[in-house]
Amino acid sequence: MKPAYRPDIDGLRAVAVSAVILFHAFPEALPGGFVGVDIFFVISGYLITGIVRSELHDKTFSIATFYERRIRRIFPALIIVLMATEFAGLHLLPPDELHSLGKNAVASALFSANLMLLSEVNYFDISAHSKPLLHLWSLGIEEQFYLLWPLILWALPHRKMPVAVGIALIASFALNLTLVRDYQAATFYLPFTRAWELMAGALLTFLPSQPRAIREPAAIVGLVAIEASFFLFTDKMTFPGWAAALPVTGALLVIMSERAFVNRFLSLRLFVGVGLVSYSLYLWHWPVLVFLQVYLFRPLNDTLGLVAIVLTSALSVLTFFAVERPLRRRATILPTGAAMAAAGLFGLYAAVAKAPDLPDELQAMISAPDGVSTWRVHECILLDGEDGDFRNCSESKRPLIAIWGDSTASALVPGFRKLQQDREFGFAQLSVSSCHPLLVPAHSASEYCLKKNSEIVRRISEIKPDVVVLHAIWDVNDRIGTTRPTIDALRAAGVPRIIILGPVPVWRGGLPNAAVDYFRRSGEIIPERISQFVDGDAGDKAMSAIAAELGVQYVSARNALCLGNKCLTHVNGAIMARDIIHLTKAGSEFLIGQIAPQLGIE
Known part of the structure; x- marks a missing residue:
């Protein structure tokens, strides 16, 4: 049986994406908002594992169909954002930054944005804040999860699945703790050291429903843990490491507390509406913030941060209704794949091309x-x-x-x-x-x-x-x-x-x-x-x-x-x-x- 739709999870998505956007637009107001990405990982682990397990149980699972659904879900909006970002970069970025943008666009088209960004981490690399596709590292990890995890579940006997999830969670978390101090960048970007967050969500699908006496306090504790992460964490701390366990645990407690008061609150229409467009919001917000600063050639103040959020919201709603929603059901794989390939080729062009409107003397x-x-x-x-x-x-x-x-x-x-x-x-x-x-x-x-x-x-x-x-x-x-x-x-x-x-x-x-x-x-x-x-x-x-x-x-x-x-x-x-x-x-x-x-x- 297909898992029932849960509006509270869309509400949790709204909280996560809002935290990330506010952190990037107003970092001092929400210094730990970056942990919204960790919440997304937990949600993805829970939903994808639940869907695959359900279809395996009903004997309706097809790996080709699963990949097709993921492509229709991810690619259309991503293609639009990649194309728009590459076009803007050709007209606004200097050569070194345009070259970096092109490489990252190609990597994004090949499900490896996180690995490309990791390869660029060094003291002499351009500032991370000038990379319009920096935020796609998390999408790279999710795409790698989508590619491998369904195959692993398909190959495992049902009774072995919880054991496999538990082993993967513990091993990944241990690797995260071992590497984070000396290799923080690798721990941040690699799928092996982030897998435990996805496995934490996956583990929830094997747990029985909790009685209301447990759900109510668990949801409150979970929400408090998430909010504490938003306000107590900073981007100067060692992360992920032990610190990431707080927002991950918070997300777990909220998700497992279905029908608790907190979850009913997250099911309100406003939260659900933001959650439904959260993917487009996440895709658009960082390029908008970067290019607004590049165009104005100065850091954003609060007023301009608000302008960026309004512009991001408008683009996201337009993308959701004009691209995401209609193509999620009707898109065919061949044209979608061809469009993604075109986005990658455009990125390859940007990686090797000179900025077209700069004279040779300036170049x-x-x-x-x-x-x-x-x-x-x-x-x-x-x-x-x-x-x-x-x-x-x-x-x-x-x-x-x-x-x-x-x-x-x-x-x-x-x-x-x-x-x-x-x-x-x-x-x-x-x-x-x-x-x-x-x-x-x-x-x-x-x-x-x-x-x-x-x-x-x-x-x-x-x-x-x-x-x-x-x-x-x-x-x-x-x-x-x-x-x-x-x-x-x-x-x-x-x-x-x-x-x-x-x-x-x-x-x-x-x-x-x-x-x-x-x-x-x-x-x-x-x-x-x-x-x-x-x-x-x-x-x-x-x-x-x-x-x-x-x-x-x-x-x-x-x-x-x-x-x-x-x-x-x-x-x-x-x-x-x-x-x-x-x-x-x-x-x-x-x-x-x-x-x-x-x-x-x-």
Whole structure:
């Protein structure tokens, strides 16, 4: 017998999708809203397992029919969103982001969006918030579940099914706990470490109906657990891990409490209506938010966040009534598959095509070499908690100049290498991503940063450089009290000359994006110097004052790159920064060439 329709589950879908959208539009208002996706996983595990078990029991199950229904359910709306996103990307995104969009569109058409996004997770990848298809990672996991789970159930004797579900749940949850601390990105995106959430929903189908005395308190506890997750969790926490058990358990308790007061409340027409369009809402909300920010070239405020939600709602309702609902019953597989293939081919075109409305001069400017190949990544700049001793990161030539800092310090390497072509000096690179050169707790010094920075001081004591240049994306929150221990340690190590190199300009949204935005609004190449898009000089002034009080030399990177409030955007046809803060090869060579005399390199 086919499982009866439950309006309360559509109501739970409404809660889940609303949480995700509010989290993305107003992250401070609902900091844990991202767990709405975990609730979706539980719902999917429950519904799909229930449908397959019912059809197996009635001997009406057909794997081909199951896949056909899933295709009709998923593909039509997805095709529309992929096509619209690719079209918008071709007209609004710079080349690197357009290339990423194209790859992710292809992956989405091949049921592997989560795996593509995982492959792109690294320190030098474009910001996740500029990826219009980022949210499709969860759809990738669900699609992989749809492909495999019905086959597993079909192959199992009925009496073995609960055992298989229990084993899969425990194994997946254990794997999640084992990997999440050291491999958080993989734990987040991989189906093996997320399967326990789907299996939790599947397990519900094997449980008997609960008496009302249990259902009522269980539903309340479940709803409280879900709401607590929304407001107590943040995207800074380790997740999924143990934390994900709270919203998953909450969803389980609500689903198992059919006909409880909470479930009757979720069955109200408003909740059910939102739940019915939840798939389209989820598909549309993130591209709308991303492209609205790209078009306006600024983060969304509350007003614009509300505009994005209204626009998302309108597109979703239109998609549901014009595409989802009519094609769910009438669509034939061949045209639907062909349309999905077309969406994938469109994505492939976007991945290899140049942005069509950008002139060659601008294309060449923003595609200039970034210089990262010279950074000695994983060896002389450590990323994401990596271990390393910097043993091979210093030269024997004298005088020896050591650069110590975060990834912006490593971005200076091409400049030093260029200078070595006609100057005699040795170079040492000692850098850790996202770690200011500090030795005491501060906003910019995690426990890992403090540990690696202490090791760097010991390494400096061993190599005895003639000059140590401290460089990071210093900001106005840095204080004398947090910087003084670094200076004291270097003096104790016998460093004769210490230089604080001030922060480089920070480009809002990234300098390549700014260059593209300027052209699309004015029809002209971005000027060589501009005050638009760039931050103020508060960080430069703050670090200059700190250096003066500590009695060390201060060199202003900003003065070398800016005239007043106008900062250099490109030099010799190449963009100065590859993103918000990291200098390109050309930018690094220009800066180091400008400040070489102040560094004592004659």
